[in-house]
Amino acid sequence: xxxxxxxxxxxxxxxxxxxxxxxxxxxxxxxxxxxxxxxxxxxxxxxxxxxxxxxxxxxxxxxxxxxxxxxxxxxxxxxxxxxxxxxxxxxxxxxxxxxxxxxxxxxxxxxxxxxxxxxxxxxxxxxxxxxxxxxxxxxxxxxxxxxxxxxxxxxxxxxxxxxxxxxxxxxxxxxxxxxxxxxxxxxxxxxxxxxxxx
Amino acid sequence: xxxxxxxxxxxxxxxxxxxxxxxxxxxxxxxxxxxxxxxxxxxxxxxxxxxxxxxxxxxxxxxxxxxxxxxxxxxxxxxxxxxxxxxxxxxxxxxxxxxxxxxxxxxxxxxxxxxxxxxxxxxxxxxxxxxxxxxxxxxxxxxxxxxxxxxxxxxxxxxxxxxxxxxxxxxxxxxxxxxxxxxxxxxxxxxxxxxxxxxxxxxxxxxxxxxxxxxxxxxxxxxxxxxxxxxxxxxx
Ligand SMILES: [Zn+2]
Ligand SMILES: [Zn+2]
Numbered sequence: 001x002x003x004x005x006x007x008x009x010x011x012x013x014x015x016x017x018x019x020x021x022x023x024x025x026x027x028x029x030x031x032x033x034x035x036x037x038x039x040x041x042x043x044x045x046x047x048x049x050x051x052x053x054x055x056x057x058x059x060x061x062x063x064x065x066x067x068x069x070x071x072x073x074x075x076x077x078x079x080x081x082x083x084x085x086x087x088x089x090x091x092x093x094x095x096x097x098x099x100x101x102x103x104x105x106x107x108x109x110x111x112x113x114x115x116x117x118x119x120x121x122x123x124x125x126x127x128x129x130x131x132x133x134x135x136x137x138x139x140x141x142x143x144x145x146x147x148x149x150x151x152x153x154x155x156x157x158x159x160x161x162x163x164x165x166x167x168x169x170x171x172x173x174x175x176x177x178x179x180x181x182x183x184x185x186x187x188x189x190x191x192x193x194x195x196x197x198x
Numbered sequence: 199x200x201x202x203x204x205x206x207x208x209x210x211x212x213x214x215x216x217x218x219x220x221x222x223x224x225x226x227x228x229x230x231x232x233x234x235x236x237x238x239x240x241x242x243x244x245x246x247x248x249x250x251x252x253x254x255x256x257x258x259x260x261x262x263x264x265x266x267x268x269x270x271x272x273x274x275x276x277x278x279x280x281x282x283x284x285x286x287x288x289x290x291x292x293x294x295x296x297x298x299x300x301x302x303x304x305x306x307x308x309x310x311x312x313x314x315x316x317x318x319x320x321x322x323x324x325x326x327x328x329x330x331x332x333x334x335x336x337x338x339x340x341x342x343x344x345x346x347x348x349x350x351x352x353x354x355x356x357x358x359x360x361x362x363x364x365x366x367x368x369x370x371x372x373x374x375x376x377x378x379x380x381x382x383x384x385x386x387x388x389x390x391x392x393x394x395x396x397x398x399x400x401x402x403x404x405x406x407x408x409x410x411x412x413x414x415x416x417x418x419x420x421x422x423x424x425x426x427x428x429x430x431x432x433x434x
Contacts, residue, residue, distance in 0.1 A: 018207035112283035112423035113201050113242075113290075144232070146241040149273040157276060177232035181208065186232070 006032065058129070060105035060122050062087045070094075070103060077101045082139040083126065083155065084179070085109050085148065092180045093141065096188035101139075104129065109147035110154055118154060126155075130162055137165040139194060143179045144169070156197050167194040199244045200286040204230070212240050212259065214248070215289050215305060220297040224250055224257040236262055243269040243282055243309050266306075268313035278312045281323035283423040285309065288327060291417050292334045301333050320402060321394050323427070324409040325386040332387070336360075336416045340375075340383040343367055351380055357412040379404045 002010065006028060013024035031039060055061070056068035063069070070076060070090070080101030084090055090103050106121045129135065140155055142148035152168055159166050169190040182190070200221075203211045208230040214222045226240045239246050239262045249261040272278045289305045308326040312319055328338060341350040344360030345367040354368040355361060355375040361383075362375055378401040385393040386405065397405070410427075414420040 017204075020206055110279075110426075112280050112426040113287045115422040115425075117426035145238065146243070146269050146273055149270070150276065150279045153273055153279065154276050177234060178208075178230045181231045181233075183232075 055105075059103045060087075060107060060125070061090050061103055075100075079134055079136045080139065081126075081129065081135055081137075082141050084141045085143055085151075086180075089141065089143075089179045092182065092187060093191070096184045096191065098188040098191040099139075101137075106142070106151070109142055109151045111147045121151075123155070123158070127158070130159070130164060135164060137167065139191075140166065140168045140197075141179065144177060148179075166197045168197055169194050199240060199242050199246060200290045201242055202226075202240070208234075210240070211256070213290060214246075215293055215297060215302055217299055217302045221290065221293040222250070222257070224248075224259050225253070226259045226262075238267070238269060239264045241269050242286055243267075243272050243313075245306055245309075266310065268309045271313035271315075272309070275315065275319065277319045278315070280423065280427045281319040282309060282312050284323050284421060284427055285312075285326050285330075287421050287423045288330055288413065288417070291421070292330055298333065301330065304329055304333060317391055317395065318402075320406055320427075321386065321391075321397075324406055325389060325394070327409050327413050328383070328387045329389070331413060331416055334416075338383075338387065338412055340380055340387065351377070355380075355408060357408065357415050361412070375408075376401075376404075379408070383408065 009028045009031070010021070010024045013019050013027050014021050019027070031037065052064055053062055054064070054066065056063040056071055057066050058071045059068060061068040061070065065072075077100050081104050082093065082099055082101055083104045083106060084093065085106050085108055087105055090105065093099055104122070104126050106123065106126070108116055108121055110116060110118055110121065130138070138159060140152040142151045156166055179187070200213045200215055202213070205211050205225060208228050210226050210229045212224055212226050214224070216222050226236055228234050229236045229240055236259075238244070240259065244264065245266040245268070247263040247265055248259050250257040251260045272282045285305060285308055289301065293301065304326065308322060311317060312322050316322070331338070338344065338361035340355075340362045342348065343350065343352055343362065343364035345363055348364040348366070350362055350364075352362040352364050353375055354363050354365075354372040356363050356368065356372050359367065362380065363372065378397065382394060382397045382401050382405045385391075386409070410424055414424065
């Protein structure tokens, strides 16, 4: 334990995802001890991000405007929608440069034991988007783990009522992991080799 | 494997029910990276032989060998997934203090049965719940009176009293237990599948409501996964 504000800073950092007590301590001391560190810019950026970042009204991706850059881009193919769990999955897929369609961010995966059911995810908004007849294919790109697969199963069943091709990322993706950790080549290949479920 | 929680950047905390040592929580390092050597072995509904390295607060999983993988088959059927979620959450809650080999075997058998689609998943779930609660010392009675033991069958059910109750024990306004639902509950408790599967949807849904109420009464807090089973039934 350290005194007062230094410990407060360490505590704040430890509350962030992916940062344990040791890392929190290292970052805090880096900020305290490093000369010429522009903390004002960092602090302002944090505040600005919180104020200005919204979620795209169409796809749920993080965005600085009402709609995100991908939804606004006229060159994107609006007949294909790729369904992902989180915004960071959009970023991972964008890095592969394999996909030119639009996205839909669910906001997680169905996990009854954590109290997360279909109604807690952005599934109704997805169905509303699909009611517009221009969409011809939905790619289910939920994580290749248990909850992600179960969510894909649920969506497949729900989408059977619509005249839309439903596909799932190729099974070449290693199972058990999070999509965001898949490397670009593997993820790109999974897109190319996606299998039609119906 | 009962359930997992994300930890840090790429780790998970895994909650397991062991054959002999009750419930165990341990850290699986790097398991969320797609390059992890653990693959899907440490996901819920898997039966795994694990080796643990004893840590200061939590143990770390050093090796995992798959004995049976029920996850893939279960997630391919959404109602099986919600049923399995109720099962592992119940096992987790019932093993908070201590557990038994029977409790372990009951869960593994129930998950296997779900994965193989041996029985309708709502019946498999309700049968598991009644038997798991029985093993934990809360056996219901749907034949003789749960309170005084008067020979049944009886026409009322009060979950707070332990099941079916005779006219003398039934408080005024007790819910009625019809013959079909009573027979199904008895069959589920015994694992009499022929009789259980002969029931119709209405009876199954009524029995399911009683099992759910009975389970929530005995576990201090209700099961989180249970509400998603019920909402699932009403969607097409
Ligand atoms: Zn968008
Ligand atoms: Zn009585």
